[in-house]
Amino acid sequence: MTLERDRHDVERFVIDADIDVEVLHLDIVARTPPAPIVCVVDARHMLDDLRDPSPLDGRRRNGDGDAGARARRAVTLLESATLISLVRWEHVETAELSVLMALASHLAPRARVRLSRGPAEDLQALAGSDPRGFDESSVLEHPGWVQALNDEHDPYMTDPRVSTVRYERLRPFHPARLAAALDELDTGRFGLLLRSAGFCRLATRPGILARWNQVGSAMWIDPQDASMEASLTAQDLALTGLDLMTGAVVATLDAALLTDAELEQGAAGWARLEDPLPAWPAFADDTLPHDLLA
Secondary structure, three states, X not given: OOEEEOOOOOEEEOOOOOOOOOHHHHHHHHEOOEXXXXXXXXXXXXXXXXXXXOOOOOOOOOOOOOOOHHHHHHHHHHHHOOEEEEEOXXXXXXXXXXXHHHHXXXXXXXXXXXXXXXXXXXXXXXXXXXXXXXXXXXXXHOOHHHHHHOOOOOOOOOOOOEEEEEEEEOOOEOHXXXXXXXXXXXXXXXXXXXXXXXXXXXXXXXXXXXXXXXXXXXXXXXXXXXXXXXXXXXXXXXXXXXXOXXXXXXXXXXXXXXXXXXXXXXXXXXXXXXXXXXXXXXXXXXXXXXXXXX
């Protein structure tokens, strides 16, 4: 732990958080008083971290229901950061380094992305900044996908290979065709889809807005809200990746939407559609986490 006193006479602590720590808990600690969250990334295996299929608990097997959780935690830490510090970047080719920095900026547009020359210099950069200059919004507002859905996505660093696209549609997804579409996108034929997140609707589960959360090959679609206000949203996703063939990605997702004939069948007909996706637990509106209610 490092302790210092800046020109505003504010005590600052550096707290080393393990990967198992929830980012929301860091936000609560960091905001009293407001302070930055720093994510230190080893540039040599940043992409591997975002595709790590391992569960957080090393004692669990990948088939135990939490496969990909380490990749999910890695992207969450990146997306919530105020400062992303790349270490061991000297071992990475310049072209790849440009991609990594642009990717970090796409995932966390409000964060500073810098090449670290040691923790002392990183801390000095933070110590020399006016605390009021940090983005004091909740970590829930930091991720690039949130910025994209708010039409505010403007990464400071860019690279031709890195792109973020917003996907909006009014029709619900056919679950079986969606599962096939996700498998197709995961092959990498249309580029590497590293991160997608947002909200979606499944035809077989009408009236429920779901949270879409994908990183690497791991995918979670979980129930979020069944209120009338949420019924105005259908498919609203932000997709970030490398060398994405945007037209092909969009066409693949479009093919998973209900057709005109299926749409006309209504909820009674939709209930008979094949649905291979994991079942959702029953829930009531007042049992949903408040931070997930739109």
